[in-house]
Amino acid sequence: MTRAWRGLARAQLALLMGGFLVNVGTFAVYPYLAVLLRERLGAGMAQVGVVLGAATLLQFASAPFTAAFAERVGLKRALSLATCLYCLGALTYLGGADRPALMVLGLFLSCGAGALYSPAYRGYLVHAATDAQRPRLVSAGNAAGQLGIACGPVVGALFLHEPGRLFAATTALYALLALGHAALRPEEPVRPGLSPPAVEPFSRVLHGLARVPFAATVLTHYLYMQFYQYLAVYAEGRLPTAVYGLAMTGYSLGLAVLQPLVARRVGRAGHPAAMAVGFPAMAVGMAAFATGHAAGVACGAAAMSVGTAVLFLKNDLEALALSERSATVTFGQQRLAVGVGALLSGVIGGAVYGMFERADALGAFWLAVAAQCVLLPPLALVAGRLVRGRRTAPRSAPRPG
Numbered sequence: 001m002t003r004a005w006r007g008l009a010r011a012q013l014a015l016l017m018g019g020f021l022v023n024v025g026t027f028a029v030y031p032y033l034a035v036l037l038r039e040r041l042g043a044g045m046a047q048v049g050v051v052l053g054a055a056t057l058l059q060f061a062s063a064p065f066t067a068a069f070a071e072r073v074g075l076k077r078a079l080s081l082a083t084c085l086y087c088l089g090a091l092t093y094l095g096g097a098d099r100p101a102l103m104v105l106g107l108f109l110s111c112g113a114g115a116l117y118s119p120a121y122r123g124y125l126v127h128a129a130t131d132a133q134r135p136r137l138v139s140a141g142n143a144a145g146q147l148g149i150a151c152g153p154v155v156g157a158l159f160l161h162e163p164g165r166l167f168a169a170t171t172a173l174y175a176l177l178a179l180g181h182a183a184l185r186p187e188e189p190v191r192p193g194l195s196p197p198a199v200e201p202f203s204r205v206l207h208g209l210a211r212v213p214f215a216a217t218v219l220t221h222y223l224y225m226q227f228y229q230y231l232a233v234y235a236e237g238r239l240p241t242a243v244y245g246l247a248m249t250g251y252s253l254g255l256a257v258l259q260p261l262v263a264r265r266v267g268r269a270g271h272p273a274a275m276a277v278g279f280p281a282m283a284v285g286m287a288a289f290a291t292g293h294a295a296g297v298a299c300g301a302a303a304m305s306v307g308t309a310v311l312f313l314k315n316d317l318e319a320l321a322l323s324e325r326s327a328t329v330t331f332g333q334q335r336l337a338v339g340v341g342a343l344l345s346g347v348i349g350g351a352v353y354g355m356f357e358r359a360d361a362l363g364a365f366w367l368a369v370a371a372q373c374v375l376l377p378p379l380a381l382v383a384g385r386l387v388r389g390r391r392t393a394p395r396s397a398p399r400p401g
Contacts, residue, residue, distance in 0.1 A: 049350015
């Protein structure tokens with residue numbers, strides 16, 4: 001794994017540390033939002049799922065526009081602005097620990113920050129990189145983020161019943177990150193000495209969409225977000241909170257370790273071959289959750305690490321290869337796909353979870369999701385290819401976005 005970090009510029013290493021800490025703060029809160037919102041809103045899982053799905057859709061649906069905005073103002077400035085928004089969201093959480101409306105507002109502010117931070121973060125990392133360098137850089141960026149995701153749930157579990165202290169800590173963290181990102185070196189031109197390419201209007205942010213990886217990303221996150229949004233609620237009363245937190249930490253650590261290790265092999269593999277490995281691994285993980293026991297949840301989290309390590313990386317690499325746009329805009333388009341999948345997970349998954357909960361058969365919910373992991377990928381692959389139009393081969397180099 002350490003090879004993924006060698007040879008990186010200081011600015012890239014600093015940003016990797018920033019990406020790690022941003023996710024520590026974000027995922028100290030996010031996995032437990034379903035529990036907190038359920039307690040404070042007094043709503044059922046279907047309503048909570050709609051709130052989470054709508055907020056996540058806002059984050060990811062706006063990503064193509066925030067990616068284009070980041071290119072206009074500069075990636076470093078966009079990163080600094082995003083961390084300020086994260087800080088404002090944490091402050092709103094802090095003031096809304098006992099006020100549901102403020103808690104929901106804090107959720108939407110944090111999602112807006114993520115919409116700007118994510119494409120700018122990934123665009124900064126691969127800025128001016130060659131095709132051969134991209135798998136290592138994308139996997140390093142994902143690994144840093146996943147390390148933060150690994151630590152976040154443990155921090156959140158410690159303060160789950162003291163949200164005021166949790167939100168105070170995340171406010172301080174984001175304030176420091178805002179200062180740190182302001183000190184980043186501005187990105188250098190792709191070709192020194194040449195003026196930057198003309199910026200296209202916002203109306204073209206979805207032009208040049210790589211449709212097959214977009215469809216695969218929608219499906220990947222529709223399935224994955226059911227794991228991330230509903231496992232905390234499912235584990236409540238079945239597992240100690242610390243055990244659940246450790247399982248989620250193990251998932252994220254596994255993903256962080258695996259992605260750099262398999263980056264070169266995944267980069268060379270075809271997209272259908274990667275899907276044939278990733279989705280069945282996710283199916284095994286979902287089926288293991290149906291046991292409701294600590295060992296089953298731990299094994300399921302390990303299987304999910306394998307599946308998502310392959311799919312998250314390959315979907316993005318395939319999008320970069322097929323897209324007609326710049327890396328930053330392409331990452332923004334991919335974040336839109338994540339948002340569509342998250343919305344489907346929140347609306348469909350929340351309603352289905354509630355149905356199985358009322359029937360007192362929640363183990364069957366995870367078996368139903370496992371079946372979808374097997375049955376839906378071939379349909380997504382065919383649907384993506386059917387709407388590709390006349391684009392049948394990747395261009396030799398992406399156009400500036």
